């Protein structure tokens with residue numbers, strides 16, 4: 001019984017990935033172009049999200065700054081979820097909704113990219129970060145699910161929306177991680193050219 005339940009989660013996740021391949025290839029490719037344009041112009045990526053999406057923001061930044069599958073110089077990315085002194089000071093002195101936007105105001109430059117991750121598209125602190133990025137003339141790459149929520153109203157034509165067509169947070173997060181790895185793979189391809197993988 002339990003094994004069947006576990007297998008169903010694998011099958012549901014795999015089904016969603018097939019479905020998402022159809023609808024997300026285009027926005028993920030658009031995100032690659034935005035990232036490569038930003039990096040080659042000397043810009044950086046700021047990444048944020050809550051809970052599992054905070055982990056995703058950090059996972060992405062680690063693969064940019066460290067490496068993904070190929071050796072290359074580090075790429076400029078900062079997860080806005082990691083400095084507990086900043087997070088507690090801003091959360092305590094202002095409010096929790098400002099923990100990312102205050103950092104975007106402080107660190108963001110025109111031409112930088114904000115990677116805003118929210119499965120619901122409704123987290124106020126992520127939406128506030130998008131507003132702050134807008135004020136800084138940054139491009140936003142939003143990763144959401146559940147039809148995008150309030151994020152839909154905050155994005156402009158120059159932004160990129162990678163919206164996973166599913167309602168469950170866990171399933172959406174599983175596709176977000178795959179999409180992040182697609183971004184790392186494609187950015188390396190654009191910057192380094194083709195190379196055989198083992």
Ligand SMILES: O=C(CO)[C@@H](O)[C@H](O)[C@H](O)[C@H](O)COP(=O)(O)O
Nearest residue numbers: 050051052053118119120123169170
């Ligand atoms: O990882 C999970 C659930 O799978 C949770 O930690 C989840 O990320 C948190 O509940 C977040 O606060 C959800 O926020 P969001 O994705 O709606 O922006």
Ligand SMILES: [Zn+2]
Nearest residue numbers: 052169170173
């Ligand atoms: Zn989770």
